[in-house]
Amino acid sequence: MDTRAHEADQYLVKSEPYYEPVADEARLFEAAYASRVPVLLKGPTGCGKTRFMEFMAWRLGRPLVTVSCHDDLTASDLVGRYLIVGAETVWVDGPLAAAVRLGAICYLDEIVEARKDTTVVIHPLADDRRILPVEKTGEVLRAPPEFLLALSYNPGYQSVLKELKQSTRQRFVALEFGYPAAALEQRIVARETGVDAATAERLVRVAGMTRNLKGNGLDEGASTRLLVHAGKLIALGVPPRAACAAAIVQPLTDEPETLAALHELVASVF
Amino acid sequence: MSSWPRSSERLPAGLLEDRLEELLEACLSSRRTAAALVPGLAALARPQQDFVLHWVGIVARSSAELAYQFAAAAPRALALLGERGAEAWLVEAMDVFDRESMYAASAALKDLSRFARAWDAQAHAARFEDSARVLELFLCGLAGRRLRVDAGEEPWTDTETVYLPREVTLFAARSRNFLVYKAMAALAWAQARFDTFSADLAAAVSGSADPARARAWAAFLEAVRLGAKLERILPGLARDLRALQRPALDATIRSAVAPLARPDAAIGETLAVLRALDLSRPPPAWPYVVRLHPGRVQEVRAARIERERNALRTVLAGLRDELRRERPAEAEGERAGRFEARLSDPTEGAERSVELFLDGAVVAPPVDAASLIQSILQDLGELPPEYLEPAGAGAYVSHAGPGPAGDDEAVQAEAGAAVYDEWDYARRHYRRAWCVLRSRDVHPGDAAFVWRALERYRPQIARLKRTFEALRGEDRLHRREPHGDGIDLDAAVAGLADVAAGRELPARLFVRRHRTERSIAVMFLVDMSGSTKGWINDAEREALVLLCEALDVLGDRYAIYGFSGMTRKRCELYRVKRFDEPYGAAVKGRIAGIAPQDYTRMGVAIRHITRMLLAEEARTRLLVTLSDGKPDDFGDGYRGEYGIEDTRQALFEARRAGIHPFCITIDEQARDYLPHMYGAANYVLVNDVRRLPFQVASVYRRLTG
Numbered sequence A: 001m002d003t004r005a006h007e008a009d010q011y012l013v014k015s016e017p018y019y020e021p022v023a024d025e026a027r028l029f030e031a032a033y034a035s036r037v038p039v040l041l042k043g044p045t046g047c048g049k050t051r052f053m054e055f056m057a058w059r060l061g062r063p064l065v066t067v068s069c070h071d072d073l074t075a076s077d078l079v080g081r082y083l084i085v086g087a088e089t090v091w092v093d094g095p096l097a098a099a100v101r102l103g104a105i106c107y108l109d110e111i112v113e114a115r116k117d118t119t120v121v122i123h124p125l126a127d128d129r130r131i132l133p134v135e136k137t138g139e140v141l142r143a144p145p146e147f148l149l150a151l152s153y154n155p156g157y158q159s160v161l162k163e164l165k166q167s168t169r170q171r172f173v174a175l176e177f178g179y180p181a182a183a184l185e186q187r188i189v190a191r192e193t194g195v196d197a198a199t200a201e202r203l204v205r206v207a208g209m210t211r212n213l214k215g216n217g218l219d220e221g222a223s224t225r226l227l228v229h230a231g232k233l234i235a236l237g238v239p240p241r242a243a244c245a246a247a248i249v250q251p252l253t254d255e256p257e258t259l260a261a262l263h264e265l266v267a268s269v270f
Numbered sequence B: 001m002s003s004w005p006r007s008s009e010r011l012p013a014g015l016l017e018d019r020l021e022e023l024l025e026a027c028l029s030s031r032r033t034a035a036a037l038v039p040g041l042a043a044l045a046r047p048q049q050d051f052v053l054h055w056v057g058i059v060a061r062s063s064a065e066l067a068y069q070f071a072a073a074a075p076r077a078l079a080l081l082g083e084r085g086a087e088a089w090l091v092e093a094m095d096v097f098d099r100e101s102m103y104a105a106s107a108a109l110k111d112l113s114r115f116a117r118a119w120d121a122q123a124h125a126a127r128f129e130d131s132a133r134v135l136e137l138f139l140c141g142l143a144g145r146r147l148r149v150d151a152g153e154e155p156w157t158d159t160e161t162v163y164l165p166r167e168v169t170l171f172a173a174r175s176r177n178f179l180v181y182k183a184m185a186a187l188a189w190a191q192a193r194f195d196t197f198s199a200d201l202a203a204a205v206s207g208s209a210d211p212a213r214a215r216a217w218a219a220f221l222e223a224v225r226l227g228a229k230l231e232r233i234l235p236g237l238a239r240d241l242r243a244l245q246r247p248a249l250d251a252t253i254r255s256a257v258a259p260l261a262r263p264d265a266a267i268g269e270t271l272a273v274l275r276a277l278d279l280s281r282p283p284p285a286w287p288y289v290v291r292l293h294p295g296r297v298q299e300v301r302a303a304r305i306e307r308e309r310n311a312l313r314t315v316l317a318g319l320r321d322e323l324r325r326e327r328p329a330e331a332e333g334e335r336a337g338r339f340e341a342r343l344s345d346p347t348e349g350a351e352r353s354v355e356l357f358l359d360g361a362v363v364a365p366p367v368d369a370a371s372l373i374q375s376i377l378q379d380l381g382e383l384p385p386e387y388l389e390p391a392g393a394g395a396y397v398s399h400a401g402p403g404p405a406g407d408d409e410a411v412q413a414e415a416g417a418a419v420y421d422e423w424d425y426a427r428r429h430y431r432r433a434w435c436v437l438r439s440r441d442v443h444p445g446d447a448a449f450v451w452r453a454l455e456r457y458r459p460q461i462a463r464l465k466r467t468f469e470a471l472r473g474e475d476r477l478h479r480r481e482p483h484g485d486g487i488d489l490d491a492a493v494a495g496l497a498d499v500a501a502g503r504e505l506p507a508r509l510f511v512r513r514h515r516t517e518r519s520i521a522v523m524f525l526v527d528m529s530g531s532t533k534g535w536i537n538d539a540e541r542e543a544l545v546l547l548c549e550a551l552d553v554l555g556d557r558y559a560i561y562g563f564s565g566m567t568r569k570r571c572e573l574y575r576v577k578r579f580d581e582p583y584g585a586a587v588k589g590r591i592a593g594i595a596p597q598d599y600t601r602m603g604v605a606i607r608h609i610t611r612m613l614l615a616e617e618a619r620t621r622l623l624v625t626l627s628d629g630k631p632d633d634f635g636d637g638y639r640g641e642y643g644i645e646d647t648r649q650a651l652f653e654a655r656r657a658g659i660h661p662f663c664i665t666i667d668e669q670a671r672d673y674l675p676h677m678y679g680a681a682n683y684v685l686v687n688d689v690r691r692l693p694f695q696v697a698s699v700y701r702r703l704t705g
C-alpha cells in the first residue's frame, strides 16, 4: 500500500456510525456533495453535527479529516509547514492540504472560533475555483471531485465577535440542525446509553424544561449530548437525580438560583 | 500609626478607639466619645470586631449618628443574633433611615428584642423574596413561557401571574417550607395547563348556599385532580405533593374524590363531585391548595386576547409592508394584502403548526408572530380571520401621518453644540440640521448609592467577575520574537536555510505567549428621561455599577452616556464616563448622580454616539442602549410613529457604519412596536426591573463572549 492510500485508510470511517436522520439532511448533503458545493452545518452544541458528518463520510465512502478550530488556529496549522528532519527542511501538509490531496471530506468544527485570517484561506476552496494556494511552497492544490469542505457553526452565540462573515457564509449550502423531536431523541438516548425507554423519556422531558429556560437564566438548554452522558451514568447504576445533577445541571450554569431551579425541575421528573 | 494586628488577633482598645474616631468623626463631641464604645467592642472576637468596623464604615457614609448607635448596640446584637442576624437588623434600620427618618431608624435599632423574636421565627421560614427567583425559573422550565411570580395574601393564579404568600412557616425545616412553595407554584401552573378555567366556575359555585365555601372545596378538589395528573408526567413532583397531603382524607371524602384520579378526569368531573358533596364542613386543609378566582382569570384572559390580537395585526402589517418593499414591481392594485393561515390538526401535547399565506403566497411568519399565534390558539383554540387583518385600531399603523408641527426652520450651529439631521418618515427624507445636541456632565450624586449597591450585590458581583475573567482572552502565541518560552520552528527552519546559504542566523527565533487584546469599544447609552423616575432609574444605576465592576476585570474600552432633553433644540447628552476615563470615584459619583430629566428624543442621541464610537480605534464597536420604552419628546410630534421611525433610522445608520447596536428595553407593553423600531438592532425586553442589574452585564457577556 503506498503512503497516500495508507493515510486515506486511517481517515476512513470503517463501520456504520449510529445516526438517526432528523429530516432530509442526508439527501441534501448528498446533493451538495454531487454538485461540489461546500456545506455549512448550523446548530447548537451537541445536537449531532459531528455524528452526522461521520455518518455521511461512511455512506459516501470518503475519508473524513476533522479539525476542531480554536482561537490560536493559524492558516499554517491548516495548510502545512516546514519541519526540520536531520539537517533538512521537510514540508508537511496540514490537515486541510492533506484532505485536498486525498480527496477527503474536510470538516472544520466550530469555524468561528478560529482566527479571522484563517477563514480566508478556505475561500478559494469554497467557491467554484476549488483550489488551495500553498503560499510557502508556491504550490496550488486543485481539489479532486471527491473532495468536500464542510464547516460547523453555532448561531446560538450572540457574540458580535463570533459572527460568520457574509463572504464566508454565502459560499455554502447550509443545513440546519436542531435538537431531535422528543420521540426521536428518546430513541437516540436509549440506543446510545442502554437505559430503558421510560428513563429515556424522562431524560428528554428534563431536557425540554432546560430548553424552556434558554434566554431566561440559561444561554443554552441541555443538548442531546448531555442526555447521553446522564443516561450513561444511570446505566452504570448512578441514581437518576445524581446523574442528572452531574451530567446535565452542573454543566449548564454556575448561577446559584438557576442551579436551584434546575435541581427542582430534575426532582420533579425523577 | 501603629501597625494593624494580624487577622486572627483581637484588636486592642487603643487601635479600636483610633479607628472609631476616624470613622465617626462627624458626630463625636466631648459628651459622646469613641472611647465610650470601646469596652463593649474590645471584648469581641476579632471577626466580630472586623464585622462591626466594616459596617460602621458603611453606615457612617450615610449617617455618622446612626453608625454610632449601631456600634453601641452591636455587641448585644451579635450575642443575640449572630453575624447574619445582626446584619439583617442593621440593614432593616438603614432602610428605615432611607425611607423615613433618623428618629425612626434609631427606634428600629433600639428595638432589638422585637427583632430577635421575629428573626427566630424567620430562621425556619421560607420567604417569598428568597424563593421568588428560583420559583420563577422553575415555572418557566415547566411551562415553557414566563409566568410572573408575585407576593399575595393567598396562593392563586390569574394564569399570567402566580401569587404566593410572603412566607411559609408551617414546618420546622426551611427545606420543607420551600417545598410548600414549590407545590403551590406547580399546582398553579397545572391549573392553567389542565384547563381548570375552561369551565364556568363562577356559575358553578354561585348556586351554592355558601359560595365562598364551595369555591374553597373546588380549589381542594382541583388539588386532588391535578395531583393525579402530575403522577403521570412529573412523578417526582407528585411524590413531593403526596408528602404534603395532610391531614389524611377520611373514608367518605376518599371515595367521593376517587373519580378525580382517573387519567381523563377534566374540570367537569371536579364540578360533578362538588355538586354531590356535603359542603357543611370546610375542605381538608392541605397546605398547598391553590385558591380559585375565576372572575379575575376571565379579566386577564380577555385583556390578553385583546392585546395579542392587536399585537398580531401590527406585526402582520409590518410584514406586509416589508414584503411590498421587497417586491415593489408588481401592480399594487392586484394585491389586497390579505393574510390567511392554515393550521395542522390539534394533537395531544404538541403545538399545532401554522402556515401563513399573503395573497395566496406562502410567507415565513416572523418569530413574534408565530409565538403570538400559538398563544392565541391556546386561548381560543382557533384563529379567527379578523385576527389576521393587518394593523387596526389602537395598534401601531404604518401610514404616513403629519410630521412634527410648528416652526420649520433648520437650527443654527453654535459653539459646543452639535447639529444633526432627523429622519422624517412621512417625507421619506431627512430634515436637515434639525436637532441641536449639547454635551454636559452628570452632576455627581451621593456615592453611598454605589457603596450600597456594591454591598447588596456582593456575591453576584464576585460571580460576574469570575465569568468575565473567562472572557478575558486566552494567551496567544506571538511568533518570531527575540525572546520567548519556546522555539519558533518556522523561524528556525528559515534561519537554518539562511545559515546554509552563508547568511547570518536571524535573531528572532522564539515564540512568546501573550494575552490577546480584545479590540472592542463599547458605548452604553442610558435613558435619563422623566419616565425612568423611581425603580427604573435605580435599576439603571445599579446595572451600571455591576457592569463597571465586571468590565474592570475584562479591560474592554467602554464609555457611558445618558440622554434626555426637551424639543429638538435642546437635546442633551450627559457624560458619565468617557472612553479614556478610569472607573474611579468620579465615575462612581456620576453614576450615582444619573437622575431622571425630561424626554426621550432617541434618534439624535444615537447619531451622536455613533459618531463618537467611530472615532474610537477598535476592531469591534458595540452600542448598547438602555431605555424604558417609546421615544418621546415634548410638543413637536416626536412621540409615536415619527419618533419610532427616526430611532429605527438612526439604528440603521449605526449598523451601516459597522457598529453593532443592541437595545435593552424595560417595558412590559412595548411588544407591538419594538420589532419594527429595532429593525437593525438586536434587542431584549426586560419585564422585571429587579432583574435589570444582572441582565445588562449578562447581555454584555453574551454579546462579546
Ligand SMILES: Nc1ncnc2c1ncn2[C@@H]1O[C@H](COP(=O)(O)OP(=O)(O)OP(=O)(O)O)[C@@H](O)[C@H]1O
Pocket (backbone or CB within 6 Å): A018, A019, A020, A021, A022, A043, A044, A045, A046, A047, A048, A049, A050, A051, A052, A109, A152, A154, A180, A188, A192, A224, A225, A228
Ligand atoms: N441524530 C442523531 N443520531 C444519533 N446520535 C445522535 C444524534 N444526535 C445527537 N446524537 C448524540 O449526541 C451526541 C452529540 O452529538 P455530536 O457530537 O455530533 O454534536 P455536535 O453537534 O457535533 O456538537 P458540537 O457543536 O458541540 O461539536 C452524539 O455523540 C450522539 O450520542
Ligand SMILES: [Mg+2]
Pocket (backbone or CB within 6 Å): A049, A050, A051, A109
Ligand atoms: Mg461536534
